[in-house]
Amino acid sequence: MSDERNHPIRFLLSDMDGTLLLPDHSLSQRTIAAVRALREAGVFFSLATGRPPRAMLQQIEALGVDVPTAGFNGGTLVNPDGSILVAHHLPVAAALIVLALFSAHPDVEVWVFADGDWLLRDPTGPMVPREQQGLGYAPVVVESFEPFLDRIDKIVAASLNAQLLIELEAQLQPSVEGQAQVSRSQPVYLDVTAMKANKGEALATLAAHLGVPMEQTAAIGDGGNDPAMFHVAGLSIAMGQAEETVKRQATVVTGSNVEDGVAEAIERFILSGR
Known part of the structure; x- marks a missing residue:
């Protein structure tokens, strides 16, 4: 776990479905407010999902994400203007x-x-x-x-x-x-x-792009494609409803997506004490 005193988190990479989003694919007001507070505190925030980049646009706009995002589990990294930063195709x-x-x-x-x-x-x-x-x-x-x-x-x-x-x-x-x-x-x-289309590679690439050391990164998710970023992040957070095999690979566990687990994690583990 990142030591908040010596290595404060400067970049949070979040999964979307089952993590950031409610079961109906919407964002709660508490989550929107927590991400806003995170960004106002100077912490970068971005998305890493199995979704295609074009299926992230609504959430990017709602959350005010202004740094590159990762679609296809990290296979395609997209700049805020829609241009491709990195793309990996299946052999x-x-x-x-x-x-x-x-x-x-x-x-x-x-x-x-x-x-x-x-x-x-x-x-x-x-x-x-x-x-x-x-x-x-x-x-x-x-x-x-x-x-x-x-x-x-x-x-x-x-x-x-x-x-x-x-x-x-x-x-x-x-x-x-x-x-x-x-x-x-x-x-x-x-x-x-x-092979390089995984969330761990995405986190490392995005952190380097933003100039953030890996020990000052955090990752949050619930699925089997999320431990790849857990293993390289300074702080890894599993959602409350994640399978036990996923939870065991995270540093800490937060609430479920229907309990505003992302907002809880931001408040407890990243913004607390700032």
């Missing part, structure tokens, strides 16, 4: 392995993110309405993912069968080791991104 060989495995399971909806779009072959899948509500835009229906293989940002296996995704994660890990990151961003989503 073609890894993408082919992933698509073949996911497509073999009828209970899995296969989504590909490329060229700024959300691509799928079946728009009638039961998970589509939920994702569309969360992203704020509709998918693009394609006959094949083949034309996009050389520029894929993320592949997602979406399924209401959470146990199946756990099994697919374990099965896929050795097949793409050294080529891709595999993590469950939420129980119903299994994400596959490039």
Whole structure:
């Protein structure tokens, strides 16, 4: 844990879904006020999410985020003006392995993110309405993912069968080791991104960009893709509803997202005593 007296936190990187956002994807007034207070205290604040960059715009505006943000689990870092700071695409060989495995399971909806779009072959899948509500835009229906293989940002296996995704994660890990990151961003989503597309790399890159030493960084999240930033942050904070495996990798635990856990963490662990 960062020693507040010797290493005060100067940069907080926050996950979005299940962390910053309520279950209906909205921001509470307490959270907005806490982020505002954080920024007024001179602490940088940014977002790291499995979402595409274009699905972060509403939250960026509401929170007044004025530094680069990390989409696709850190695969794409975007400047405030919308220009790309860093982009990591999934290797073609890894993408082919992933698509073949996911497509073999009828209970899995296969989504590909490329060229700024959300691509799928079946728009009638039961998970589509939920994702569309969360992203704020509709998918693009394609006959094949083949034309996009050389520029894929993320592949997602979406399924209401959470146990199946756990099994697919374990099965896929050795097949793409050294080529891709595999993590469950939420129980119903299994994400596959490039090796450097992880929140730990994102935190380190953003901290260097902002001139903040790593011991003065903090990270907060709830999902399986968040420990990557926990491991490199000066202070790591797990949400109250996170799985125990995630909590064990954090320095401290705050309230759940329905209990304004992010606001609580900002108030208790970062702003207290300033």
